[in-house]
Amino acid sequence: MLAAITQDQLTNSIVQAMVQGEQQWLVSTIAAFLPALWTLSLILHFSRPYMVRMIRKLTLRFAADVWWLSFVLVRDAVMIITFALSFLFFLPNFAHNIPLPITGPIAGVFMFWALLVKLTGDVDDSARDYRLSSAFLVAGAALWLVPQLLAIETVSQPYMAGVVNALTSTSHQDITTAILLGSVVLMALTGAYIFNFVISGAPQDAPKPARAAAPALADAEAAAVSAR
């Protein structure tokens, strides 16, 4: 009976429920919002032909540069935000207590690799690097979106029970732990490679900010300046 609970017990119950409930709600909300971020990452990455077509319509180089830098900035920022939020699912307690896509950590690793290709290659100038980055992005999105759609958001459909059980993190604690730890190892190795890449490419002297390039003068104008 509820009447048997003392005031202190009631207070503790409500406090614990608020802490646990809000934490679960926050994590579940991020999990539910990640499909939108993954989709946005894909949309921005693969909208490159549209962005290039728009640039050709602009009449000034300045406007074209503003358009291109805005596109690149938003595209890469969305990828980094998606990766940063995916990191939440590398924490074992969440994966064990909250139903999440079982392949979520691997999706995070693929996003990290897509960012790695951007760092070590030239995704905007090399078709090979662009395709490699695209492959990692699509694989990561599939590993997040498929379990999210077919398992986490399909619990109400009895005919999908087998799939729901197979793809939900809380149903297979051992497999979830193995995937999670394997992903953490891959992340650590990738992070170490990035660290080494950046350190080995660092300049010998202390870096100095480059001065802004002076605008080039036309020959006649340059001659006039030197004559003065």
Added chain:
Amino acid sequence: MNPDQLTQGITNAITAGGEQMLENTLAVMLPVLWLAVIALHLARPYMLHMIPRFTLRLAADIWWILYVALRDLVIVLTFMFSIMFLFPDVTVADPLPITGGLAAVCLFAVLVIKLVRDVDEDRRMFVLTSNLLGFGALLYLIPTVLGLQATGTASSGFWGRVANGLTTSTNPTVAVALAWFSAAAVTALGIYAVVYSTKQTTTTRVRPDIAA
């Protein structure tokens, strides 16, 4: 009931309540976003009319960039918020417009058409995207007005049946079928867009040269 059961009960209430509150808030915001999508798309003649008034080419370019970026960003945002209509559990648990998933498919189709064709130059494609946006807006707004927001005033009789039929939680069989269909359509369109975009990079230099 012991303290642990009470804790669990309140925890579940906070989690489920918070999730439903968030989803319902998105569903309420979506009509506004749909109206913004339509307004910005149909504002094209006004934007073009403004351009010759600028005395600087830079101002004209910035005006056009801002318009295009805002117009397309609102479409992308509206599609992002509509992704929840592809999830069967959400459609069963929350009262949502029953054809919201189909509206999301229309939005995504517009985005894919914008990717593969020049909608600002090709009149046929402009008409097609306009029709898709108009159709999508109707698919979202009609069930919202006659279903989701009419359950109080039309709780019985013909309009009551219409309201129940147009709301996902009171018509779950159709809602789940439409969610599956919409998810399949979005997936197919997405695969087409990925293949198209990847093929483009094999023949052309990825980074654009300076504007013409």
